[in-house]
Amino acid sequence: MQLRIFLGLFIPILSGLLAAGTVGAQQLLPLLPSPPVPLSNLQTPSKVSLGKTLFFDPKLSVNGSISCASCHMPKAGYADPRPVSIGVGGKRGGRNAPSVLNAAYLDRQFWDGRAGSLEEQAIGPLTNPVEMKNPSNRSVVERLRKISSYRRAFQEVFGGDVSIDHIGEAIAAYERTLVTPETPYDRFLMGDMKALSPNAKKGFLIFKGKARCVLCHSGALLSDQSYHNLGVPQTGTLAVDVGRYAISHDPADKGKFRTPPLRNVALTSPYMHDGTFRTLKKVVDFYNQGGGNSGFKTKDPLLVPLHLTTQEKNELVDFLLSLTGETALEKNQP
Ligand code: HEC
Ligand code: HEC
Numbered sequence: 001m002q003l004r005i006f007l008g009l010f011i012p013i014l015s016g017l018l019a020a021g022t023v024g025a026q027q028l029l030p031l032l033p034s035p036p037v038p039l040s041n042l043q044t045p046s047k048v049s050l051g052k053t054l055f056f057d058p059k060l061s062v063n064g065s066i067s068c069a070s071c072h073m074p075k076a077g078y079a080d081p082r083p084v085s086i087g088v089g090g091k092r093g094g095r096n097a098p099s100v101l102n103a104a105y106l107d108r109q110f111w112d113g114r115a116g117s118l119e120e121q122a123i124g125p126l127t128n129p130v131e132m133k134n135p136s137n138r139s140v141v142e143r144l145r146k147i148s149s150y151r152r153a154f155q156e157v158f159g160g161d162v163s164i165d166h167i168g169e170a171i172a173a174y175e176r177t178l179v180t181p182e183t184p185y186d187r188f189l190m191g192d193m194k195a196l197s198p199n200a201k202k203g204f205l206i207f208k209g210k211a212r213c214v215l216c217h218s219g220a221l222l223s224d225q226s227y228h229n230l231g232v233p234q235t236g237t238l239a240v241d242v243g244r245y246a247i248s249h250d251p252a253d254k255g256k257f258r259t260p261p262l263r264n265v266a267l268t269s270p271y272m273h274d275g276t277f278r279t280l281k282k283v284v285d286f287y288n289q290g291g292g293n294s295g296f297k298t299k300d301p302l303l304v305p306l307h308l309t310t311q312e313k314n315e316l317v318d319f320l321l322s323l324t325g326e327t328a329l330e331k332n333q334p
Helices: 002-020 045-055 119-125 137-145 146-160 164-175 183-189 196-207 280-288 310-321 330-331
Strands: none
Touching: 045 146, 045 164, 119 137, 119 164, 137 146, 137 164, 146 164, 183 196, 196 310, 280 310
């Protein structure tokens, strides 16, 4: 099965790349139809269905008010349309919630890369004081054990009682179905030259060329999955956000954030780690002026003024709009 998918894609990918061209070592690739699945947590339909129920269930939070979907809203591309998220009791977090769509392809989770697997990530929000605010993992497990439909479902899927690991595994299995391959852009890379509008095609050339976006937004997710400081103005609840430095403790990482994937970016306004920009046009204007100044001396030297014309900026935005998965919304609504 895996092999067939691989061979089926290989030849179109190669010809698509030759046609589309690449800049330097930065490769742009179509998204594989399915993300990697760990052997310790294989996908089954009943596990995915349990994970979906958990994802949308506010009973996961301490007072029954907040579910994962409260901050990762299907109608907002599984991201949060508010600049920073609001958890139990109206507590405001410090960062903008990224989309869960295609998170299954990421090596590490969060703006600062502090979680590895989706299984590990999914447990975090349960006890986060500005998210679901449970006093302990144990208290969540005990609450779910009192609900007979959950007891039955965990028994059926895992052959055992509700446990924190199984909660994480079921949610992660569901998240591995929240993927959006086969966008117009993917079809274009695989050789369908008509998949992109003429303007989006021009925007693609600007993305790879004059605007230099591909220097960081590369690979199938359009992210190098590395950390950079663009000098994004810090707005919102936090006065200062040191970013990756809080995890690595390397002063060179101060103010650096993971390059976000750009897939479905049309759906996930506002933008940047603090949700400071409302529109893609504002993001492009920010890059056009050479980024900003956040006070940290780690600003990426790759950012320089771009001298894009108004038309070029519009074409670049048109290209970003082609990264939206058509099936993302309707397929996955509860
Ligand atoms: C109160 C709002 C809130 C709730 C509830 C919440 N999240 Fe999040 N989520 C966020 C924010 C904010 C971030 C980014 C935090 C950071 O990077 O420091 C995030 C990050 C993530 C990421 C990482 C995505 C990436 O691109 O790195 C995943 C996956 C995720 N959440 C899944 C979940 C799941 C599963 C649940 C339920 C168990 C959940 N979230 C509950 C706000 C929330
Ligand atoms: C030096 C690496 C680098 C370059 C070059 C770069 N980006 Fe980014 N991009 C990032 C990082 C890092 C962030 C997150 C920064 C933050 O939140 O502080 C980001 C954020 C974004 C976002 C917001 C996405 C979201 O989900 O919030 C968009 C859109 C974007 N970039 C588009 C572009 C475009 C278009 C270009 C070319 C004009 C470009 N980027 C060039 C690294 C880069």
